[in-house]
Amino acid sequence: MAIFEQNETFTHWITIRDRTGVKVDPTTIVESIYDPCNNAILTDQSMTSDSTGVYYWDEQLSSTATFGKYRVVVKTTAGAGQTSYLEDEFFIMPWKLEKDIRRTTGVDDEKSIEDDDLSHIAWKSYQQALRDVFNHHYGETPSGNPDTGVGFNGSNTCFQTSYYPIADKNGDGSVTGSDSSCGTDITGWWINSAGHRTKAIITVTEENNGEISVYQSDGATAIPSTNEGVYLDYWSEYESYDLDLFREAVVNLASHLLMQRLKEVDRVTLGDLSGNAPIVEVNSRRFWNEYKRIINLVRSPRVGVV
Numbered sequence: 001m002a003i004f005e006q007n008e009t010f011t012h013w014i015t016i017r018d019r020t021g022v023k024v025d026p027t028t029i030v031e032s033i034y035d036p037c038n039n040a041i042l043t044d045q046s047m048t049s050d051s052t053g054v055y056y057w058d059e060q061l062s063s064t065a066t067f068g069k070y071r072v073v074v075k076t077t078a079g080a081g082q083t084s085y086l087e088d089e090f091f092i093m094p095w096k097l098e099k100d101i102r103r104t105t106g107v108d109d110e111k112s113i114e115d116d117d118l119s120h121i122a123w124k125s126y127q128q129a130l131r132d133v134f135n136h137h138y139g140e141t142p143s144g145n146p147d148t149g150v151g152f153n154g155s156n157t158c159f160q161t162s163y164y165p166i167a168d169k170n171g172d173g174s175v176t177g178s179d180s181s182c183g184t185d186i187t188g189w190w191i192n193s194a195g196h197r198t199k200a201i202i203t204v205t206e207e208n209n210g211e212i213s214v215y216q217s218d219g220a221t222a223i224p225s226t227n228e229g230v231y232l233d234y235w236s237e238y239e240s241y242d243l244d245l246f247r248e249a250v251v252n253l254a255s256h257l258l259m260q261r262l263k264e265v266d267r268v269t270l271g272d273l274s275g276n277a278p279i280v281e282v283n284s285r286r287f288w289n290e291y292k293r294i295i296n297l298v299r300s301p302r303v304g305v306v
Contacts, residue, residue, distance in 0.1 A: 044075070091119045137232065177212065
């Protein structure tokens with residue numbers, strides 16, 4: 001299985017063979033794991049031997065692990081000093097989609113598509129659905145300090161977005177500003193007195209209330225009162241956002257992409273279809289239409305607060 005949830009254990013198995021196909025033990029075998037931001041959460045840890053040539057590593061995933069694709073790198077060395085690198089990957093997502101996708105499409109045999117490939121479709125669908133279900137605000141001027149109402153006076157750095165909650169548009173499980181090196185959900189820029197556009201650094205203080213801090217590009221200095229405009233680029237949740245409906249929409253989008261992957265369903269053999277799906281799907285846009293229908297149910301403008 002290639003999709004895991006937070007706080008689960010990821011077990012990675014690997015088999016080492018020589019050029020003739022015989023299982024052999026390398027001199028050393030270590031594993032490293034990198035998160036979606038390419039930060040190492042595991043570095044060169046020796047794998048456990050299960051039998052000749054067969055090794056595994058159990059990684060306890062954090063309860064706050066970032067959602068996204070994780071890269072696994074196994075490094076082996078042979079007796080003569082030769083080094084080999086073997087790469088794999090897995091996904092951490094808010095919930096597991098594989099069974100729901102297979103159940104919805106009736107494609108229930110891994111000879112049609114393996115879980116590893118299905119996980120890519122699931123993650124792609126999740127990210128696209130997030131962009132479709134959230135409301136995009138580009139070039140919006142932030143409101144003043146939510147406690148005092150003070151604007152850009154040269155010292156105030158606390159502001160508020162006009163719409164909130166600020167959405168996790170990239171689906172990594174947290175809402176972050178441009179002060180983060182990865183997974184940014186809200187960015188900004190400002191125009192100086194000479195009319196030049198300059199990057200602003202945004203820190204999210206409280207996403208549910210749209211509270212943010214805005215700084216110059218050094219991430220510490222307030223925007224001067226002589227600015228000619230400060231602007232934001234972010235996404236917000238709709239008032240009627242419903243998580244269960246959203247998940248249903250993601251499954252339908254993934255089902256649509258799976259049908260595209262398989263080209264036409266009439267190319268799938270009856271042996272590939274679940275015994276619980278007596279009807280072969282012939283309407284290639286059925287899942288897409290259902291996806292759009294559900295997405296529209298959870299899209300409703302949220303009242304702005306100025």
